[in-house]
Amino acid sequence: MSVLKPFVFMAALAACTPVCAQKAVSEQAPPIDNSEQERTVGNEENQASQDESGIEVIDIIKRDTITESALDDRLEGDKEALDNVFAITQHRQNYLLPVTYVSNPNTFGNEELTEENVDNKEAKFQVSAKLPLYLEETGFDGLYFGFTLTSFWQLYNSEASKPFRETNYEPEVFWQETADYSVLGYKFNTFQVGFNHMSNGQSGLRSRSWNRLFASIVFSDNDDIYYLKTWYRIPEDEKADPLDPTGDDNPDIQDYYGRMEFGYGRKIGAFKVLALLRNNLDFDENRGSIQLDLTYPISDRYEVLLQYFNGYGDSLIDYNRSQERIGIGFQLHFL
Secondary structure, eight states: OTTTHHHHHHHHHHHHHHHHHHHHHHHOOOOOOOOHHHHHHHHHHHHHHHHHHSEEETTTTESSSSSSOOTTTHHHHHHHHHHHTTTOOOSOOOOEEEEEEEESSOOTTTTTTTTTTTSEEEEEEEEEEEEEEOOOOOOOOEEEEEEEEEEEEOOOOOTTOOOOOEEEEEEEEEEEEEEEEETEOOOOOOOOEEEEEEEEOOGGGGOOOEEEEEEEEEEEEEEEEEEEEEEOOOOOOOOOSSTTTSSOOOOTTTHHHSEEEEEEEEEEETEEEEEHHHHOOOSSSSOOOOOOOEEEESSSSSEEEEEEEEESSSSTTTTTTTTEEEEEEEOOOOO
């Protein structure tokens, strides 16, 4: 019995310690209000939820780093390409449409073309890339240079020696920021703001060009991708003479080409649908355009592309000329 006595004493002391401590605290501290205690418990539960899910709840807006979205694969591909110093990433779509039919081709962009010899059937292709000028230490936020070339080629017009009817050049410099936030279930992916120049490389009466400051945002959920872009046109002086190389080549371009654009993409089985709408936001003389792209994968890298366009701004030489175009070809995977 004398051997067990120390262990019995230690067990009794251990059992008494928390009770005594609680009594001492209760004698020294004022009682805690029940509502305050509930708030404390609630905060602890929210903190635990945040630690488990990686999402910080701020009413409607959530800081979100784990929710999957339809654009994740594309952004992950961009990040991997930036790790390769020899790589240039896609900016906009890269495609070749060997056959397109256009309803009302403008001959003004090439002196060899006339209303009699212009062909409604032509090829269209686009090459677009971007490269970083400056990147922050993590992620792929930073300053970029982008370039897009879109060309319209009278490939089947032997009568006029198969000329390029129009080519548009679009260099731009922009800041891109990754936005790890969700709003009402939509994940905001990227935000861009920058300077854009667009021209057709012509001179004299054939010259078309303009400069813009723009801002765009891309957001998505698990199935859908949304894109919104608007711009401010940098004013130019009015031409004193139509042949003056300085001054505004197309003062009314925003009335036709538009003042904003909205994009929507969705995957339907193996198919992907991408729609791009532009509008001048003028209710009295409303103009704009719509482009619909339907793609189907044929390999890990390439897709079949069916493209339809209707409206103004199919090209710069056609900015104030309504066109309808349909074409089929191939493009690099974009979404």
